[in-house]
Structures are given as structure tokens and as C-alpha cells.
Amino acid sequence: MTKIAVIGSGTMGRGIAYIAALNGFTVALHDINKESLKNAEKYIYDEWAKSEQRGFITKDDMEKGESNLNFSSNMKECVEDADLVIEAVLEIMDVKIKVFKELDQLCPPHTILATNTSTMSPTEIGAQTSRSDKVIAMHFFNPVHKMKLIEVIKGLDTSEETVEYAKDIGKQMKKEIVEVNEFPGFITSRMNCLIGNEAMNMLMEGVASAEDIDKSIKLGLNHPMGPLELADIVGLDTRLRNMEYLHQTLGEKYRPCPLLTKYVKAGKLGVKTGSGFFYYKN
Numbered sequence: 001m002t003k004i005a006v007i008g009s010g011t012m013g014r015g016i017a018y019i020a021a022l023n024g025f026t027v028a029l030h031d032i033n034k035e036s037l038k039n040a041e042k043y044i045y046d047e048w049a050k051s052e053q054r055g056f057i058t059k060d061d062m063e064k065g066e067s068n069l070n071f072s073s074n075m076k077e078c079v080e081d082a083d084l085v086i087e088a089v090l091e092i093m094d095v096k097i098k099v100f101k102e103l104d105q106l107c108p109p110h111t112i113l114a115t116n117t118s119t120m121s122p123t124e125i126g127a128q129t130s131r132s133d134k135v136i137a138m139h140f141f142n143p144v145h146k147m148k149l150i151e152v153i154k155g156l157d158t159s160e161e162t163v164e165y166a167k168d169i170g171k172q173m174k175k176e177i178v179e180v181n182e183f184p185g186f187i188t189s190r191m192n193c194l195i196g197n198e199a200m201n202m203l204m205e206g207v208a209s210a211e212d213i214d215k216s217i218k219l220g221l222n223h224p225m226g227p228l229e230l231a232d233i234v235g236l237d238t239r240l241r242n243m244e245y246l247h248q249t250l251g252e253k254y255r256p257c258p259l260l261t262k263y264v265k266a267g268k269l270g271v272k273t274g275s276g277f278f279y280y281k282n
């Protein structure tokens, strides 16, 4: 049975662990923050129970998922026998590199190391390990159990075997795959960050209310969700880091909207804190 370790149990890590365990992989979810790990455990069990009640999964699926999934704040324990590690820690290059250096030491030689970065370079991360051919980006979407796509991003040294392996694992998780040659923001974040930032600029300029900006994009352009609501779901801190990286790498048109920076400074991070561009009951 393929063993997957997921590093980081925040918004994305918990979702990735959820679908991996449900699709028959042995999964170890790790975080340095025990509270985040506890919240992730509650989130996953609550979501499974809801899905079972609504008939999306059976009781048997749920029980198998539960028996496939472990939680631990000890990274070594989680990764020492892993076939694949998927990293979902903060979108900060130095943090990711530190994690990958540690993984390179702790994992067996065959282990594939994947990052769930939304924007950053798997080449830069892989270069800090002794196995750049086995380093790749697997970009999942939020919420992971509902979103169908994984972008698989090949770094300069990533081998074809690693690309095929990542695509195969994604398919076993019942996702659609697109293969992308590395460039900042890949396909989706490069486009989506611009749309979200323009919506924030319009809100800041007083063009319309947050509700009406989102309503226009949904009903006028047929997007399933408004860009401000989507940014709230992503997490405004995560979105700001995405914008800062794209601004650094792709230039001026990605300069983060000052309103986004202001919300993050105020601790209004979207759904996870109960308020962002909109209010939420958590």
C-alpha cells in the first residue's frame, strides 16, 4: 500500500490528507503546531460524517478512511517509510526549503517529494535537496475534496518517472491532471491572483460593494464563485504571500492591492478567522 505523508495540516494539508485516506492510501498528517493538528482531525471527521449523511460516501468508505489516517507532530515518524511526501506549509520559500532539507535527510532514497505551492519554483526547492529529480509540485485546489484539478509542475531536473508517478497518484485520488512547465504562478494562480487583485482594487476605489462585485462576476461572467469570496476561502494571508511572490517574479501588474495588505494587518484573514471581505459563522 502506498504511504503518503502530508506536511502541514492547515487549510490544504487537511484536505489532501482527507482525500488521500479516502482513496485507499495510508496517510500520516504532520504539523509542528499541535492545535492545528487537532483542528484538522476534527475537520476531517466532521466532513466525512457530513458526506456520509448526504450519501456522497458510504459508512464503509468512512471507516476505511479513518483506519488509513494517522496524525503526528513527529515528522520523522511520519516520513521515514513514506513513498510520497506532499508539503503544504506556509507559502514562504525559506520555510519550504528548510522542510525539504529535513525531508531529504529523513526519507528513504525512493521517496518522491512534492510541494503544494500555489506559485513557487519546484526547481529552486529541489536544488536544495540531493534528489532534485524526485522533486515536483502537485498543486491541489481548495476545498480539496470538491475541486477536481491538480496542476503537476515539472522542475528543471524533475524526471519523467516522477512526473508520471505524481500524475498516477493524482488519478488514484480521482482528480483531473494538467501538466505544466514551471513558470511562476503556473496556469491557475497566475490568472486567479490577477482577477482577485482587480476585484480588491475596485472595492478600494469604491466602484461597487463587495457583494455587487462578486455578484457581477458570478452572474455576468458565469464564474461559480465571486473573486472576493474565493480570496476569503483561500485565506487572505496566503493570497498576500502569493501576490508578493508573483510581484517579485512577474512584475508590476501583480503588485498586491493595499486593501489586501490592510486586511491581513488587521488579522481579517477570511473564512479561517470569521471575517475578511465578508463575515462567516465558524
Ligand SMILES: NC(=O)c1ccc[n+]([C@@H]2O[C@H](COP(=O)([O-])OP(=O)(O)OC[C@H]3O[C@@H](n4cnc5c(N)ncnc54)[C@H](O)[C@@H]3O)[C@@H](O)[C@H]2O)c1
Residues within 6 Å of the ligand: 007, 008, 009, 010, 011, 012, 013, 030, 031, 032, 033, 036, 087, 088, 089, 090, 091, 092, 095, 099, 116, 117, 118, 119, 139, 140, 141, 142, 233, 234, 235, 238, 242
Ligand atoms: N489556501 C488555499 O486555497 C491554497 C490552495 C492551493 C495551494 N495552497 C498552498 O498550500 C500551502 C499551504 O497553504 P494553506 O492555505 O494550507 O496554509 P495554512 O496557513 O492554512 O496552513 C499551513 C500549516 O503549515 C504548518 N506549518 C508551518 N511550518 C511548518 C513546518 N515547518 N512543519 C510542519 N508544519 C508547518 C502550520 O502550523 C499550518 O498549520 C501554501 O504553499 C499555499 O500557497 C493554498
